[in-house]
Each structure stands twice: as structure tokens, then as C-alpha cells.
Amino acid sequence: MFENLQDRLGSILNGLTGRGALSEADVSAALREVRRALLEADVALEVVRGFVERVREKAVGAAVLKSIKPGQMVVKIVHDELVEMLGTEGVGVDLMAAAPVVIMMVGLQGSGKTTTTGKIAKRLTERDKKKVLMASLDTRRPAAQEQLRQLGAQTGIDTLPVIAGQSPTDIAARAVQAAKLGGHDVVILDTAGRTHIDEPLMIEMAEIKARSKPHEILLVADALTGQDAVNLARNFDERVGITGLVLTRMDGDGRGGAALSMRAVTGKPIKLIGVGEKMSELDEFHPRRIADRILGMGDIVSLVEKAAENIDAEKAAAMAARMAKGKFDLNDLADQIGQMQKMGGMGGIMGMMPGMAGMKDKMASAGLDDKLFKRQLAIISSMTKAERANPDLLKHSRKKRIAAGSGTDAAQINKLLKMHRQMADMMKMMGGKKGGGMMKQMMGGLASKMGLGGGMGGLGGGMGGMPDLSSLDPKQLEALAKQAEAAGLKPGAGLPGLGGGGLPGLGGPKLPGLGGGFPGLPGLPKKK
Numbered sequence: 432m433f434e435n436l437q438d439r440l441g442s443i444l445n446g447l448t449g450r451g452a453l454s455e456a457d458v459s460a461a462l463r464e465v466r467r468a469l470l471e472a473d474v475a476l477e478v479v480r481g482f483v484e485r486v487r488e489k490a491v492g493a494a495v496l497k498s499i500k501p502g503q504m505v506v507k508i509v510h511d512e513l514v515e516m517l518g519t520e521g522v523g524v525d526l527m528a529a530a531p532v533v534i535m536m537v538g539l540q541g542s543g544k545t546t547t548t549g550k551i552a553k554r555l556t557e558r559d560k561k562k563v564l565m566a567s568l569d570t571r572r573p574a575a576q577e578q579l580r581q582l583g584a585q586t587g588i589d590t591l592p593v594i595a596g597q598s599p600t601d602i603a604a605r606a607v608q609a610a611k612l613g614g615h616d617v618v619i620l621d622t623a624g625r626t627h628i629d630e631p632l633m634i635e636m637a638e639i640k641a642r643s644k645p646h647e648i649l650l651v652a653d654a655l656t657g658q659d660a661v662n663l664a665r666n667f668d669e670r671v672g673i674t675g676l677v678l679t680r681m682d683g684d685g686r687g688g689a690a691l692s693m694r695a696v697t698g699k700p701i702k703l704i705g706v707g708e709k710m711s712e713l714d715e716f717h718p719r720r721i722a723d724r725i726l727g728m729g730d731i732v733s734l735v736e737k738a739a740e741n742i743d744a745e746k747a748a749a750m751a752a753r754m755a756k757g758k759f760d761l762n763d764l765a766d767q768i769g770q771m772q773k774m775g776g777m778g779g780i781m782g783m784m785p786g787m788a789g790m791k792d793k794m795a796s797a798g799l800d801d802k803l804f805k806r807q808l809a810i811i812s813s814m815t816k817a818e819r820a821n822p823d824l825l826k827h828s829r830k831k832r833i834a835a836g837s838g839t840d841a842a843q844i845n846k847l848l849k850m851h852r853q854m855a856d857m858m859k860m861m862g863g864k865k866g867g868g869m870m871k872q873m874m875g876g877l878a879s880k881m882g883l884g885g886g887m888g889g890l891g892g893g894m895g896g897m898p899d900l901s902s903l904d905p906k907q908l909e910a911l912a913k914q915a916e917a918a919g920l921k922p923g924a925g926l927p928g929l930g931g932g933g934l935p936g937l938g939g940p941k942l943p944g945l946g947g948g949f950p951g952l953p954g955l956p957k958k959k
Contacts, residue, residue: 437725439468444509444726448502458490458505465509473688475661478516478695486512510722516691517718522675522700524551526559528646531610531618535643536677537636537667538651540624543679545575547651547705548621549582550713551677556588561616566591566606568599568639569623579621586710589615599623599635603643620645628663633670640671647674649702652689654678660689664697673697678716679705690721759858761819764851765811768804807847809837822848 443464447453462483469479489508526532534551536544545567552563565583567590569575576593583590591606603620610618620643625632640648650673652660667673676693681704694701701716750763811819813836818824825833825848830841 436468436472439471440465440509440726443468444502444506447505448500453501453505455491458487461505462487462490469688469691472691473658475658475688475692475696478692481695482512482516485515506726510726513691513722513725514718516695517721518694518700518716519718521715521717521719522702523715524555524649524702525647525674526555526561526617531564531607531615532647533607533643533645534617534619534647534649535640535645536619536621536649536651537671537673538624539628539653539663540572540626542624542651542653543705544624544651545569545578545582545621546710547677547679547703547713548579548619549586549588550705550710551649551703552583552588552617552619553586553710554713555617556586562589562614564589564591564606564610564613564615564618565621566602566609566618567593567621568602569621570597570599570602571623575621575623582710589613600638600642603639607643628666633666636667636671648672649675649677650699651677651679652693654681654689654704655683656689658688658692661692661696664693664699668697668699673699675700675702677701677703677705682706682712694718754858759851759855761811761814761822761851764854765808765819768808772801772804806837806839806843810839810844810847813837822851 443461447457447461465486466479466483469482470476474482486505486508489512490505524534536548538544548565552565555561555563565579565588567576567579580590580593582588591602591609594602594605597605599622606618606620609615620639622636622639623632648671650664650667652663654660656663664673664676676697676699678690678693678701681690690701690704693699701718704714704716706712706714746766750766753759753763810833813833814825818829818833825844827841830844833844834840
């Protein structure tokens, strides 16, 4: 969603941080570019004006221009203002009311209200352990009520039985009554949409609001609609009074202007964002993390949360134990690739890694994208159990059979085997006597934050290979670097074949030994 804006702002602000001293003219020139970048990203003009003026006010002060690193101070000011524009703190769906808590979903047709209703219901059921009832008030769109019923059946969540001929307001009243009788904690009302805002729609929303007395009125808006989304939010807020926003299709290739504008224009928080088609792909909106991502600072916290959600703790501990003994077969490699895909694939992970967003293009041009990993999984799936456990069995005739079964060729199978060998060798080095301390320290970092005591084997030396920097002082980092060299790993090696450089942006020295950093990426093969 924010890739274009991220690239533009990144290059503008990098130009500032590279200089020793800044003049007022330098700051003004950079802010002109920032203004242009935001307007191109479809951010509302009034929002851009206010943003640039606030940044200018702070950035041309003597404290910035005379500070030791004025460029970095300007970046910090831009970051803080972005956070302010998006809403300082993340705000979740408010359930602090007498049961049943009524949540009313409003928005235009096609914005994803019905699917989002199902996603929110699933989230409240699984995360908050609430008993939820969903009710469709859309009597105009063909099969709208049937769609919600099917979503309920798919997720195991109660839906209000349909009675033909009832008006939306009567359905709303019946839903609240049914929720009281059924002992439900939350009732979600999925209202009708229109192709555009019109008077009958607004009158209907006001009547439903009066009958059902909702605690939350969430406006569902398509993040790809740009400027129109801002007018939509303003209209709904003036006529119905919304309590929060839900942005759908945040995984699309839109320019992100709606997300940056709607909060500033309405003053209402963005509570949730839809990041995919699946019912589980709904995330809380955290302004600071989004600002970090836009400025290329990564989003380690979201990455850890995503890992915690998707990684099986028992499997992780078992894999960590195997790796500590230097064991690593093709089943382990397939597990790692699978875990990575669950976390959003290579692109998703790289986008959250500090300083790594720019590496995505380099990796894609080197052919290291999610398609490559799908091919690798196909190759491993075409092997027998014995072949996966012992890759040395793979001679020419077997490779020929595997290539036919996976739709690949012998060259791709050889690349996979070479990659596996490199990872296995690395695991042996890290699990051996020389690097044992390093393995233990590296596997513990993120794992302790995730509550996976035994280390993060599910990402096997991959994401688990990231030490917990917050608890390491410079001496410990230095010792870690020496351990890495003793184990035969050069510090700052970064991603072999992609120019190295560790993981800039995490503070302190470059992280040693992240050559095998990503799951399924031991040392990325160099481009030939």
C-alpha cells in the first residue's frame, strides 16, 4: 500500500541525513518534495498543508539546525508528525458497555462491509472469547443476507435467521432482542450500502441507529478509493456519527492517501485494517508502526506478533533442539518455508525489517521471490520420505522423477540441494562446540519476547537468529561478533549475494551471522 510513498520519502530524507549541516533552504527544498510526494499519494490537500507547516515550524528551529545530526532530527520530526496525523495510539473496538454490545457497520456498496463483519466477529470470538451474533440488514442487494449466513457457517458464528419482508429497522430491533435472549455478548449489524451517498440511505442509517442504540458505529471504507474516501467519511460522520474507521484492501497497490487523510479529516481513529481476503486477515491499526514502515524503519513488533500467532511453539522447540545438534534435513527446510509463507512471504517479512524494504527489489531481480519458494516446496513434496530425510540419496534418476513430479528441472533441484547444504553446514557450525554459545544466544532473542522459551526454531536460526538488542550492551554485541567469527561467520555479512550490510536501522553494530537470516535463505546464491 505505502510502497511508492515509502520510496519517495525515503530518498528525500536520506538526502538530508547524508549531510553534515543543514540550512533553512535545505529543509525548505526537502519539504517541497515531501509535499509533492504526499499529494501524489492522494493525501487530502488540507491535510498535506497542515502536515508540512507543522514539520517546517519544528524543523527550522535552532535546536535542529545546530544539533549534531540535523538530518536525523528532521527525520524524527517527520516521523512524529506522521504518527500524529495517523492518530497517536492504536484504538481497538470498544466493548465496554452492557451486553449485548451493538456494533453497526456502515459504508458504501462494495467496500467490503459484509466480509469485514465476518472478520470482526471471528476476531472477537477467537481473541476476546465473546459470543457474537451477526445480522444482515441489507434487504436490497440480492443474496446479501445469504452471504452473511454462509460466512457465519464458515466461521462457526451465529447469524440472525432471515424473515422475508422485514424492514432494516425491524431486523435491527429483532437482532438486539435475539442477542439478549441468546446470551450473546456482541451483536454486529451489517447495514445496506449504496453505490454513492444519497438521502434515503442516510435516513435509513439514522433510523437504525435510533432503534438499536449502537455502542460502536464503524465506517468501512476501501483504502483504494483515495480522495473520495475522505468525503465519504466526512458525510457519514456528519449525518450518522461514526466512532471509528475500518480500512479494507490495505494489501492493494493503492497510494495510501485515504489512510493518511481520513483520520486527520474526521478526527476518528482507524481501528482495524483488512490486509487480505482470508477471514483471519484483519489487523489492528497501530499508527506508530505504520509510520515506521512508511519511513523504511521496519516494524519488528508486528513481525514478532505475526510470528507468535503463526508459529507452533512445540514444533519450534523441537526444531531448535534439532538445530542445536546440527541436524537439518529437507523436512526442516520445508517447515521453514511454510512458516515464512504464513507470515506474509518474503515481501511481507522484508517490509517489516528495519532498513530492508529496499532489498525487496534486489531480491526479486535475483529471482528470490515467493514463486521461488513455492517451486521449492513443490520439489520437496515430490520426494519420498527417505529422500527428504537423506538428500544424499538423490542421484540422477531420482532427480529426473522429482523434476517430472514438481514441474521443474534438474538445475532447480540442484539449486535447492545446494541451498540446503549451506544451511545444514551453518547449523552444524552454530550447533557445534565453537558456535554453541552463539546459537543459544541468537535463538533466545526474539523467542523470549514471544514466550517460546526453547528458542524460535519455527524460524530456525532465521528470524530467531536476531538477538534481543534491547538487552545487549555494546560489550555483549562485541562478544557475539567474536563468536560469529569463531564459528566461521563474518560479521556484517548480511545477505550473501545481495551486497551484505547486516540489518541497518536496528542500532548498534551490524548484526553478525544474519547471512542465514531468513527462513529458507542460508546464504542467497550470488547472481551469475
